Amino acid sequence: MKLKDLLYGLDSYELIGEDVEIKKISYNSKQVEKGTLFFCIEGFSLDGHKFAEEAVSNGAVALVVSKNVNLSKNVTLVKVKDTRKAMAIISSNFYNNPLKELKVIGITGTNGKTTSTFMMKSILEAKNLKTGLIGTIYNIIGDNIVEAKRTTPESMDLQFMFRQMVESKCNFCVMEVSSHSLELDRVYGVTFEAGIFTNLTQDHLDFHKTMENYFKAKLKLFERTKHAIINIDDSYGRKALDLVNCNVITFGIENLADVFAKNLKIEDSGTIFTLCYDNQEVDINLHLPGKFNVYNALGCAAAAISLGIDLKTIKLGLESLKSVPGRSEKINSKKGFTVIIDYAHTPDGIENILKATREYTKGKLVILFGAGGDRDKTKRPLMGKAAGSLADFCIVTSDNPRSEDPEKIIQDILPGVESTGCPYKVIVDRKEAIKYALMNANEGDVIVIAGKGHETYQIIKDKVIPFDEKEIVNEFLKEIEQKI
């Protein structure tokens, strides 16, 4: 492909040098080969422009830059204002504009994105629409499960996945759109058929600094969205109503919304409710427990309605989904207590999972949790407060400490727990903490193990250590059961 053909759709650019043949595109100098177009991205820790020389010596024939670079050999330069935006547009061109053949539904919000993508895929498939998925747990391309390194991939990797979905005959892609990806233009140029706003509560302030910036990043989703699907029981959702310029469908339970739920019957294995829209009603037997999952279901139902899908198909889709890995996953012990493995890693997530599990807890409600290192520090005491306010006992432990000292992370959490007066125990080693929780559990107790959900590893310093919580729980349960 000629370089000039890849520049279609760029706002403005200066081409310095000759039009060359491009065989590959890359934003990592280490992956450059002969005939590559290399993007110099100014990052948070490194500046891609500094790797221009390495890219050229590895075979790059052209570079996309936003500033001057010193090179020992002349190659073609495409000078742009913003190399991330340029990368999104050029990548789409390189992969032959996959979105001409694929429709995308984007889901944003602090909590509920992953769960909603699974629900949405299930609804679209009930309508016989082959659907790919992009998100935190893994990506699904056609019938293949592909490892996900991040919730929303870099624009180049995203466009490649879209192309693979088209080749696997997908009609739709449902994807999580993280606030990082909106801020860093990973989805720049993508038009969404529908965009769901699940909710906005505190997280990621290490990156966005203020809730207002975090909210603004989320709103970027609606700049190129046909139907905005907005939760109006959420205060930021209500604010968003005045700020989006596309067709809006609202959903909610407490406030008057276009798509709403009534007659909620919350049980430990799921929730039965009536889904209402435009004088039509249908009863839904949702297999995912907790009121928050009714919200996730309503958002997906509203998005499906915006696509013209009928309530009967929506019911079929929502009811076909039996579980989502690492989200409210239940393991029963023979001793009569229950373990819930869940991904709650924000104050709101913890509040929701504890309120949901309290509904069916006959004994004590215990939560085991920590907080991720190198992430929003200010959420830590709030997570502690949410846990201490709603549980009967807290076990404070490590999550993924990353580069931080795990004991210091715990010290950030504890003031929140202590402010509630809830009894607690600190056990830094997460495996030991799980053992303690299970060994001390009695009939009727519910133990919520929060924060790591589907993750099968723990990140300590720069090491990724195998850590499969489900496996660990099952091992200890076997030990306990042998003693009965």
Ligand SMILES: CC(=O)N[C@H]1[C@@H](OP(=O)(O)OP(=O)(O)OC[C@H]2O[C@@H](n3ccc(=O)[nH]c3=O)[C@H](O)[C@@H]2O)O[C@H](CO)[C@@H](O)[C@@H]1O[C@H](C)C(=O)N[C@@H](C)C(=O)N[C@H](CCC(=O)O)C(=O)O
């Ligand atoms: C804050 C953030 O998102 N940072 C991402 C960003 O990093 P960065 O811009 O700082 O990159 P950098 O490391 O400084 O490097 C700059 C450039 O030099 C290039 N380079 C670097 C080294 C080299 O030898 N050669 C070379 O060419 C790099 O490829 C890059 O293009 O671009 C990098 C390359 O794409 C990403 O790996 C990196 O994600 C980091 C790992 C990350 O942890 N991101 C998390 C916070 C994230 O994105 N999370 C959200 C989910 C949040 C949620 O909703 O819960 C997500 O969508 O996953």
Ligand SMILES: Nc1ncnc2c1ncn2[C@@H]1O[C@H](COP(=O)(O)OP(=O)(O)OP(=O)(O)O)[C@@H](O)[C@H]1O
């Ligand atoms: N709609 C919701 N409102 C509040 N909490 C929720 C909601 N849905 C799920 N949760 C809680 O948040 C946790 C994470 O859910 P999920 O993985 O679906 O969110 P996410 O937005 O994809 O998170 P991430 O930002 O890590 O990708 C769940 O395990 C549950 O405890």
Ligand SMILES: N[C@H](CCC[C@H](N)C(=O)O)C(=O)O
């Ligand atoms: N997508 C979230 C996931 C957090 C999960 C938790 N286990 C952690 O490591 O903090 C993040 O990257 O902030």
Ligand SMILES: [Mg+2]
């Ligand atoms: Mg997710």
